[in-house]
Amino acid sequence: MVTVPSSLYDVVIIGAGPTGLxxxxxxxxxxxxxxxxERKKSVSSxxxxxxxxxxxxxxxxxxxxxxxxxxxxxxxxxxxxxxxYFVDISHSAGVIxxxxxxxxxxEQRALCHGAKIVTEARTEGVLENKHxxxxxxxxxxxxxxxxxxxxxxxxxxxxxxxxxxxxxxPPVQFTGFHQILxxxxxxxxxxxxxAPSLLGSGFGWIIPEKKSQYRTGILTPGNxxxxxxxxxxxxxxxNGNEKNFRPLKxxxxxxxxxxxxxxxxxxxxxxxxxxxxxxxxxISFGMKSAEILACELMRVFHRGQxxxxxxxxxxxxxxxxxxxxxxxxxxxxSSLSLAKVTLIADFISADGIMNRLQSMFKxxxxxxxxxxxxxxLGKLV
Numbered sequence: 051m052v053t054v055p056s057s058l059y060d061v062v063i064i065g066a067g068p069t070g071l072x073x074x075x076x077x078x079x080x081x082x083x084x085x086x087x088e089r090k091k092s093v094s095s096x097x098x099x100x101x102x103x104x105x106x107x108x109x110x111x112x113x114x115x116x117x118x119x120x121x122x123x124x125x126x127x128x129x130x131x132x133x134x135y136f137v138d139i140s141h142s143a144g145v146i147x148x149x150x151x152x153x154x155x156x157e158q159r160a161l162c163h164g165a166k167i168v169t170e171a172r173t174e175g176v177l178e179n180k181h182x183x184x185x186x187x188x189x190x191x192x193x194x195x196x197x198x199x200x201x202x203x204x205x206x207x208x209x210x211x212x213x214x215x216x217x218x219x220p221p222v223q224f225t226g227f228h229q230i231l232x233x234x235x236x237x238x239x240x241x242x243x244x245a246p247s248l249l250g251s252g253f254g255w256i257i258p259e260k261k262s263q264y265r266t267g268i269l270t271p272g273n274x275x276x277x278x279x280x281x282x283x284x285x286x287x288x289n290g291n292e293k294n295f296r297p298l299k300x301x302x303x304x305x306x307x308x309x310x311x312x313x314x315x316x317x318x319x320x321x322x323x324x325x326x327x328x329x330x331x332x333i334s335f336g337m338k339s340a341e342i343l344a345c346e347l348m349r350v351f352h353r354g355q356x357x358x359x360x361x362x363x364x365x366x367x368x369x370x371x372x373x374x375x376x377x378x379x380x381x382x383x384s385s386l387s388l389a390k391v392t393l394i395a396d397f398i399s400a401d402g403i404m405n406r407l408q409s410m411f412k413x414x415x416x417x418x419x420x421x422x423x424x425x426x427l428g429k430l431v
Contacts, residue, residue: 057196058083058182058197058199059083059084059085059196059197059199060077060082060083060084060198060199060200060351061077061082061083061084061198061200061202062084062085062086062087062183062185062196062200062201063084063085063086063087063201063202063204063318064086064087064173064176064185064201064202064203064204064205064211065086065088065203065204065205065206065319065321066086066090066093066153066167066169066204067093067153067206067319067320068156068319068336069204069318069319069320069332069336069337069339069340070086070088070202070204070318070319070340071093071153071156071157071167072111072156072160072336072337072341073202073204073318073343074160074163074165074167075156075159075160075162075163075165076340076341077165077344077347077348078163078164078165079163080344080348082347082351084160084165084166085166085168085196086160086165086166086167086168087168087171087173087187088167088169088170088171089169089172089173090169091169092169093153093154093157093169094150094151094153094154094157096298097149097150097298098226098228098267098298098300099149099228099332099333100146100149100228100255100265100331101119101146101147101148101149101152101257101259101333102122102145102146102240102257102331103144103145103147103331103333103334104145104334104414105121105144105145106414107333107334107337107414108145108147110337111337113147113152113155114155117147117151117152118145118146118147118148119145119146119147119260120145120146120258121144121145121146122139122144122145122146122240123139123238123239124138124139124239124240125137125139125240125241125242126237126239126240126242127242127244127395128241128242128243128244129245129388129391129392130243130244130245130246130247130388131388131389131392133392133395133396135399135404136239146257146259146265168189170189170190171187171188171189171194172187172188172189173185173186173187173211174186174187174188174193175214176203176211176214176315178201178215178314178315182197182199182314183197183198183199183200183201183314183315184196184197185197185198185201198314199314199351199356200314200316200347200350201314201315201316202315202316202317202318202343203215203217203315203316203317203318203321204317204319204321204336204340205321206300206320206321207223207300207301207303207320207321208321209303209321212307212317212321215315216309216312217307217310217311217312217315217317218307218308218309218310219303219307219317219321219323220304220305220306220307220322220323221304221305221323222271222303222304222305222323223301223302223303223304224252224269224270224271224272224301224304224330225269225270225271225272225299225300225301226267226268226270226299226300226302227267227274227276227278227279227297227298227299228265228266228297228300229266229267229279229295229297230259230264230265231263231264231265231266231288231294231295232262232263232294233263233264234258234261234262234264235264237258238258239258240255240257240258241255241256241257242254242255243255243256243282243285243286244391245282246384246388247388248281248282248285249268249270249282250270250271250272250384251271251381251383252268252269252271253268253269254266254267254269254282255267255268256286256288266283266288267279267297268282269302269330273301276297276299302325302330303320303321303323303325304323304325304327304330304373304377305323305327305373305377306322306365306366306370306373307321307322307362307365308362309362310322310323310362310365311358311359311360311362312357312358312359313356313357313359314356314357314358315358316343316346316358317361318336318339318340318343319332319335319336319340320332320336322339323373324338324365324373326372326373326376327372327373327376327377327380328375328376328379328380328416334414335369335372338368338369339365339368339369342361342364342368343361346358346360346364371417372416372417375416375417376416376420378420378424379420379424382424406422
């Protein structure tokens with residue numbers, strides 16, 4: 051029998067990724083009683099993320115310098131037909147961070163501000179009534195029940211609780227595989243691999259992280275099997291059958307949730323579809339969504355309200371243009387043959403247009419560069 055709790059949290063956050071942990075820290079710092087529930091053993095377990103962010107994000111969120119593994123100087127784009135192009139992004143100040151360490155850093159910050167974090171706890175139900183939300187979860191083989199004034203689902207691509215709560219998950223899901231491998235990659239630059247016959251409108255990547263290891267992965271539409279990832283590795287002479295080969299597979303939400311909040315329950319970060327539709331990266335969007343949601347929560351607290359419906363509009367106002375620009379460019383490029391993509395890439399590289407695009411590129415906002423690129427495509431196609 052589960053005892054109905056007498057205490058009441060201000061906010062319960064389900065999911066302890068960067069979005070959930072950052073939100074917990076923001077709210078706890080403002081004096082709210084916050085509890086984070088995470089199903090994994092620790093917040094740093096099984097992190098399937100390349101860890102590429104901008105230096106602006108590092109400064110904006112006060113990320114310690116020791117978590118920066120490497121600064122990115124450029125990207126080599128390799129097409130399936132063997133053609134290769136170099137993109138200089140050194141001016142945009144991209145960095146590769148220790149993703150596991152980053153989660154731990156956000157956890158410690160939230161704890162210092164007074165948030166409670168429960169790991170190895172699987173949430174089983176979220177039930178809202180007029181006065182609060184009841185959350186049931188299983189921890190150490192026991193079912194537990196807590197209640198909160200508001201609940202935030204920062205559950206990544208797991209849409210189960212969102213659907214049960216009457217919210218609408220993002221419209222698109224991709225499949226991602228991710229693996230950290232030991233050793234020194236043969237090149238200092240990040241490799242991006244475009245192979246439509248293997249990865250559709252997605253891509254693969256290899257990121258040299260430090261001298262002793264590198265990260266590799268793919269992002270592809272649909273529910274791709276492990277064999278696709280292994281073929282990507284084979285094409286780059288990486289052994290996908292070694293003992294230390296244990297890739298993490300996960301679904302990746304993309305596209306704004308049409309209903310990210312109602313009543314006392316809201317989505318945040320990837321659960322709301324706040325992921326770059328160009329690269330599949332979600333850190334900067336997730337952190338920004340946490341700040342937006344923190345503001346919305348404090349507003350309803352101060353006004354004595356109980357409805358977070360304004361969150362959907364707030365997210366759309368901040369992220370709609372970027373997300374739609376990514377969908378648009380991906381749709382156009384995937385409609386072209388590999389031969390035509392190659393011709394366009396050759397023209398852009400030879401005509402000096404690449405220098406203009408590189409100078410416009412911003413790590414966290416791609417819509418301006420995409421708009422310019424679409425204008426160029428319109429003249430060529």
